[in-house]
Amino acid sequence: MRLPRAASAFFAMFVLLCSVSFAANQAACTFNTFSAPTGYSLAQVNGISDDGTVVGQLEDIKTGSFVAFSRSAAGKFTVYSAPNSLFTWFNRRNPVGVNVGSYLDAARTPHVHGLSQSGAKYVVVDYPNATNTWVYGINRAGAIVGNFAKGTATKGFELNSGKYTVIGYPGALVTTPQAISDTGFVVGSYFDGALYHGFTWKSGSFKTIDYPRARFGTVLTDLNSSGVIVGNHLSSDHAYGFIYRSNAMANIAYPGAKNATAGGINKSGVISGQIYFSATNTIGYTAVCK
Secondary structure: OOOOOOOOOOOOOOOOOEOEEEEEEHHHEEEEEEOOOOEEEEEEEEEOOOOEEEEEEEEEEOOOOOOEEOOOOOOOOOOOOOOOOEEEEEEOOOHHHEEEEEEEOOOOOEEEEEEEOOEEEEEEEEEOOOOOEEEEEEEEOOEEEEEEEEEEEEEEEEEOOOEEEEOOOOOEEEEEEEEEEEOOOOOEEOOOOOOOEEEEEEEEEEEEEEOOOOOOOOOOOOOOOOEEEEEEEEEOOOOEEEEEEEEEEEEEOOOOOOOOEEEOOOOEEEEEEEOOOOOOOOEEEEEOOO
C-alpha cells in the first residue's frame, strides 16, 4: 500500500475541530491518459498547474534512480535532478511555473531537503535545525507548505515571505500539509497513531475531513481556487482517489483498473493522478469529473 509521504518555534493553541463523514458515489470522469517516457516508469503522478502541466517522479528503469518530471499539456516531458542528489521528486507547480518538491542528498548520512525550482534556478528549503524537510505545495504568491522532522516530531509548516509558521495537529504523531490555495487554505493529512485523517487549515483552525469507513484513513492532496478538494482513501492494499465538493464525496475510478489515485487539481477542475492495473503496470491521467 502506498502511504502518504511523511515527513523555529512551536505554538500551542486550541482549535475548532469538526469531524465530517460522507457517503460517496462514483464520479463521472472523462480521462486522458499518458505513459512514462522511454526508459522510465511512473513512480508518482502529483500536482497539475493551471496550464495543464503535470509534475511527479520517474524511475530510471536501467539504474533504478528516481528523478523529478514535469509534463506539459502537449505531452512533453522534462526531467530534473537536484545537484548531488540520490532521488528527486516534484509535488506541485504554481501558475507562474515554479516547481516544488524534495530531494535526498548524496551525503554519507543522507537527508531530505525541500526545493523550489524554475528553469536553471533552484532554492533549497530547509526548516531551521530540522533533520529532514519535505515540501509539498506552493501557491501563486509563492507561499510554500511542507513538513519537517526534528527529534521525534514531524510537523507541518507554512513558509510565507520568509516567515515559518508551524502547522501541527494537536496530539498527532505526523502532520503533513500537501497544498495551499491562493487564499491561504491548506489541505493535508495527520496521523494519530492509528489512522490518517484529512484536514483543512487556515490561520490556526483545523477541520477534519474523513472518507467514511476507510480502513487506514484519508489523505487530502490538493484544492483549487473554487474550493474543490481531491484526495485518497486508504483501504485494502491500495489508495483510491476521490473528489470532494459541496459537502459530497465521489470516487475516481478508471474502467478495468484496480485503483486510481488523485494527485492534484487545477483552477479549471482538471485532476491529475495515477491509474494502477497492477503494481508494475501503471499510467498517468488527467481527468474532468462531474
